Amino acid sequence: MKKILVIGSLNLDYTIDLKAIPRPGETVKGRTISQIPGGKGANQAYACGKLGGAAAMIGCVGTDGAGRTLKENLESVGVDTSGILEIENSPSGQAYIALEDTGENSIIIIPGANEYVTKELIDKNRRLIEECNYILMQFEIPLDTVKYVKQLARSMGKTVIVDPAPAVSDIEDYFWDGIDIIKPNETELEVITGKKMDTKYDYIIGARKMVDKGVKTVIVTLGKEGCLLVDKSQAQFFHTEDVDVVDTTAAGDCFTAALAVALSEGQDISDAINFAQKASSIAVTRKGAQTSIPSRDELNGGG
Numbered sequence: 001m002k003k004i005l006v007i008g009s010l011n012l013d014y015t016i017d018l019k020a021i022p023r024p025g026e027t028v029k030g031r032t033i034s035q036i037p038g039g040k041g042a043n044q045a046y047a048c049g050k051l052g053g054a055a056a057m058i059g060c061v062g063t064d065g066a067g068r069t070l071k072e073n074l075e076s077v078g079v080d081t082s083g084i085l086e087i088e089n090s091p092s093g094q095a096y097i098a099l100e101d102t103g104e105n106s107i108i109i110i111p112g113a114n115e116y117v118t119k120e121l122i123d124k125n126r127r128l129i130e131e132c133n134y135i136l137m138q139f140e141i142p143l144d145t146v147k148y149v150k151q152l153a154r155s156m157g158k159t160v161i162v163d164p165a166p167a168v169s170d171i172e173d174y175f176w177d178g179i180d181i182i183k184p185n186e187t188e189l190e191v192i193t194g195k196k197m198d199t200k201y202d203y204i205i206g207a208r209k210m211v212d213k214g215v216k217t218v219i220v221t222l223g224k225e226g227c228l229l230v231d232k233s234q235a236q237f238f239h240t241e242d243v244d245v246v247d248t249t250a251a252g253d254c255f256t257a258a259l260a261v262a263l264s265e266g267q268d269i270s271d272a273i274n275f276a277q278k279a280s281s282i283a284v285t286r287k288g289a290q291t292s293i294p295s296r297d298e299l300n301g302g303g
């Protein structure tokens, strides 16, 4: 099986369950608080493992209990964590998540050890890059590292998949050139293109703008509306199953990971998107980040 390497963040999520996310200046009561393994990078690595992919991760945690929990959770689904460095004197990354009854959330991250995912760490783990076929990255580690890996990965002929989250507006055009797949959601597409979007047609125009910058395939996730695939020769919408949404945390991470797993097994892009939609539509029916990721058996119709 082809190998997937995730380079990204690991956070311990502190999820507060409440009726409605507070507005600026408002104080509200929360109901419960739970600690759940998260971080966009770790969620993607965990999902790759749980969905049956051969995955490894490069990242950083602190020498604290959270760091141990985060690494152990990845190992429980067979992820190779030899590229995860423990940093002394820095706490593991944390995320404070307000989760309201509609299933929507708002997230504040404190990067902590994630800031130590440097070019030097990448060079130290060159073997993992050489051995993999797919590289998955997000924007919760220093952007300079993401840019460095993208160049390196391209020169080594790896397939690069970027989940541009949290979205950044001022990235130079040359960064996008040659990336195989990006997977923004609607708001991330607005930020990276600098255009407000309201209609499905706007998303096609926005995705085409990224193709013009050199991205080979753009997949825009559109929540209940499914997703949009745009490349040089097509623009195609994919519908998704209607489900009762409980928590959207990590649904995008689950989608990206499932897409990579399906591609690593040789599925074509349409089948890979259908597989990814199936996985993320299960994830949104459950609470938490890594706690919401389905297993391969569940996707295949088993328990």
Ligand code: RIB
Binding pocket: 009, 011, 012, 013, 037, 038, 039, 040, 043, 094, 095, 107, 109, 140, 249, 250, 251, 253, 289
């Ligand atoms: O994508 C969801 C993730 O974003 C959470 O797990 C949180 O840690 C933040 O990184």
